[in-house]
Amino acid sequence: MIRAVLFDLDGTLLDIDLNAFLNDYFAALGPVIGSMAGVSPREAVRAVEAGTVAMCGDHPGRTNREVFDEAAA
Secondary structure (H helix, E strand, C coil): CCCCCCCCCCCCCCCCCHHHHHHHHHHHHHHHHHHHHCCCHHHHHHHHHHHHHHHCCCCCCCCHHHHHHHHHC
16 A cells, blocks of 8 residues: 655655656657657657746746647647
């Protein structure tokens, strides 16, 4: 039985190389998302990156989902 789940969002518990992690993450994510969306892995990663960057801005009256979907399209 799982009694606790720890999230280490700032490297306090585990010292990780964020750039190495992100490279590996997107290398694995690209083919999966690309095949689901019918685009190349590179196009899929670009769409995810564009959507993520867009969500960092201020968009009053809009949800993050709306902003992400528009930027990633």
